[in-house]
Amino acid sequence: MPTSDTVRQRDRAVDVARLAALVVVMFGHCALLLATIDSGGVRIGNLLGAVPALAPVTWVVQVMPLFFLAGGAAGAYGSRSGTPWGTWLFTRAQRLCRPVFWYLAVWVTALLLVRLLLGVQSADALGRESVALLWFLGVYLIALALVPSLTHLRTGRTFAVVVIALLAAAWAVDRIRFAVGTPESGIANFLLIWSIPVVIGVAYARRLISPRSALLVAVAALAAQCALVVTGAYEVALVVTGAEHVSNVSPPTLLLGLHCTWMSCAFVAVAAPIRRWADRPRVWRIVASGNAGAMTLYLWHIPAIAVAAFSLHAVGLDAYDVEASDFWAMLALRAVVFAGVMAALFRLLSPLEHRRLPWWDDRVAATGARSAVTGALVCAAGVALALMAKQGLAGTAGWVALGGFLTAAVAARIWAGSAVAGAPASASVASR
Template identity: 60%
Template sequence: MPRLLPDFHAVIDGTAPDRDRSIDVARLSALLVVMFGHCALLLATITSDGVQIGNTLGAVPSLQPATWVLQVMPLFFFAGAAAGVYSWQDGTPWGTWLFTRAQRLCRPALWYLGAWTVALIAVRFTMGAESAAALGNEAVALLWFLGTYLIVLAFVPALARLRSGRSVTLVVMGLMAAAALGDWARISTHTMEAGAANLLVAWLIPMVIGAAYAHRFIAPGTALAVAAGTLAVQVLLAEFGPYDVSLVVTGTERMSNVTPPTLLLALQCIWMSSLFIACAGAVRRWAERPRIWYLIVVGNSGAMTLYLWHIAAIAIATFGLHAVGLDAYDPAAPYFWRNIAIRALVFAVVMTVMFLLLSPLEHNPLRWWDARVRASGRASTVAGVLVCVAGVALLLMAKNGLGTGAGWMLLALFIGALAGARLSAGRPPARCEEAERNPASGLSAR
């Protein structure tokens, strides 16, 4: 019978002595905050009019300042850039490197989208197109992160070539100026689309800082000073600027700080990433404890499973508790916070079961998709560009939903771009093709 979890001693003994464990902690900690944050923020019940959905932050605006702690997405991008710089080797073709990262990231997403495609087709024929579209909107909303991440990963090879803290400072300052310009365009035109470039600009900021951390350009003391100064600026901007306080979606925003990101969120990226650098040494030492490290490794081994399926697990917990009279829908109702706590416990159990069942899909290679990557030159570049196209398609799908005509077209574009990238990434260099056609010439070339 296959093991559901890896062997404890194999994990401990198999960890490289020079591994930066703080990066693994950053990724998993941020993921847990996102998961349980969503669990606490969802207001849901079923009435005679159907399913009613709300948001705790929209219902209780006084809680919105808490999002300055709960908005931990910068740590995902920070950790991704640091891990990418650690894995980068000079001379590796850009597109080949990017596609190898996409193989691991997209494998569980392909399973996820396949499952939802079957589910939405069933809903379409049993409950109608409107229900399928509504469910499709919720099913793919969180895929904005994977789409954005695939795009910003394309910049890691360039970030790996940064050579000084001064260059990092100049890049971050340029990105901050671009974010401010995007906000100005958005405010002056009263359209979100005018600030769409900030989806790339803002999330590149923690990527740059993550690369600087991997290069050891920022000392802990300096990072702490930067975090404190940036946080002070952010507080002043929230108090006197045109921005809402909340750094996550509430459903009641005047000007969302998330869709697209604003300068306020860009400042969050700087101080949160810098604060982590200041604490990284202590985090690394804490993660060296064998039992702690084992849990961190196990959690990270199924990180995409946790991210993709946690909303479904929250829904199961929420509506299961509704069936036994433990709704958490009205914050003013008696026992609301007790019911939220119960929901969190049930969610943890449901998510654990789903993790054990579904996380193997992250590790079991798909025969064609996970074939060896060996492209260079133009073929490698084409593969990298198509990975970025797939990321854009995923972003648009997250915005438009799945279950509509536009959603299905974007899904087809996503799959088609990945398939094209796979075909291009599998092409051997011209010399290898010649050697394969004529083995003697390959031998004589040695």
């Protein structure tokens, strides 16, 4: 077992993984979007739906497992013996939710203006897209709740049993989903699948999985993933394409679970050289800067893509028709414009991630039953956030989910209490 000093030390390889995954997600979404405006209005498509042959590429660019692994590892590094579970979880939610509050405030205001100026249908169409990416934070908050318990596991073999059990449970849920024929019957896999990289992240932080073992597991999981596709029971694409019959991600399937396993273990296998590379001052400055505004990059990259796409449309430079001779050049041009727009938004909005909110960011003081209730309310906020992402800010269900998220978050803050009025949040979030 590592010493407490080692556990609390920042792991630069984890920061590299988080930022690299974020860059892939941003530019991946930029590439996937097909958009134009004609006499029929706004037309939106998906590159993978238009060119299905590209589906195998998603096995490389589906990097969400690295976000969850980073959360598990950072949570394990920041864990302190004796800290109540709910208190620990809420201190992490403080930092994670702060930029989300700003994001939601902007979108609620914008949607109300759109409703007044353009009507209910336009507002609902925009509202369905504006919060879709918040599914990640909702599931992430719930998965993080498992970290304190996972830190009590003492052997790599125990962690392996947990991962195998999660994969087996995911397979059972898939059987139910395929038999019933509705995506809702597979909803349990949101937690089962996305917990896998969290578990591996904790094992990595506790140094309970060696690079050699991780490499062997990665190869075995990748081989199993390939074999599963060959059976024809699962589709190839690991992202939403709009043309799939059975999605691998909404809700997740065993195929995505195996993907989470091999990608997480592949990171563990190469973490040491990544860490040495990140020790270079110039590299670390970039990585540290990006991680300091990671939530800004994640939350605002879709609006930045929209600005880039429709600005180019205004001058007749659409990337929409995949059969056009200049399509790939237009897609590359959009990526360049998007990078510029995102850089401007990052500079403008990333300071909000570090601007303390009165009361919300006070130091947490809950213990005992109050801490347990606080943790449960954070999990409830995560569920509401995931539901809001699914429904969008359109119709009664979406707005009720938004109210549920805000209510649960405020209730968690009340139950968490305040050790010292106006004091900064607990230092346990420093390694986030």
